[in-house]
Amino acid sequence: MNLRNDELERLLQLVHDTADQEIDCDEFHARVAAYVEALPAGAGDGRFVRLRQHLSVCPECAEDLEALRRALDGLGGEESPGPR
């Protein structure tokens, strides 16, 4: 298996950002809605430390978060039917 140097460099960053305990993608998606709602206030109260760490090692979840932010910005606070 031959990785190019740029691929090794990306892997090095991922290794650097690896934590001993990490949440998986299911847990990330269970909590991303709460995280995105907390972002305007900075989301820095310690509830989301593991979620932010997951973002640093999971490009797909990072893409999903950006897509969610785009959607919510575009909808301007519109809500769906369901519990408030």
Next chain:
Amino acid sequence: MTESPTPQDSARDLGSDDLVRLGDYLRRVLVRALPGRFSSTDLDDVVQEALARVLAGRSSFRGESRFSTWAASVAIRSAQTELRRRRSREDRTRGLEALDFEPGPAIEDRTPEPVAILEGEDLLGDLREAIRSCLSDRQRFAIMAELRGIPTVTIAERLGTNQNALYKLVHDARKRLKAALVAAGHDEDSISAGIRRNER
């Protein structure tokens, strides 16, 4: 005394008009989240799938956010998974499959100990050697596939597993690599310095 409904109870009580409005809302979410990614016909199918997932998963809604936001996140994940599967199919059709080796049969998968004899001088060289000596065949395959942009849903299918198990496999691999680099004398600061040098 009547107890207040839980978020889960409320989510179950959606009437047919609510379902139509929820579907319309999810369509608006997906159009804004993933602009231009679906034809109008495809979008109908994707919205229906997203709506089904929201309804099927509503007992897991924890009430930590607005229901709207949670439903939007479920819909986006569903749509993104479909897009990633399509991308993999298209890549195979165009012969652009990036994977150039197979992981080998799981029954023969060996997991060497994480301590590798690394020289401790060349960070990337030591990382390359740690990949070779500290990871199982399945871990090397998964790491390489992710670095080459293969969607995790595809990698998991190739390995005959699910995405959560794949995440654990890759997490364990990253921990082994980190342990090997540290054992070779590359602590977090020196790894950070190495990343900054390579970025210049």
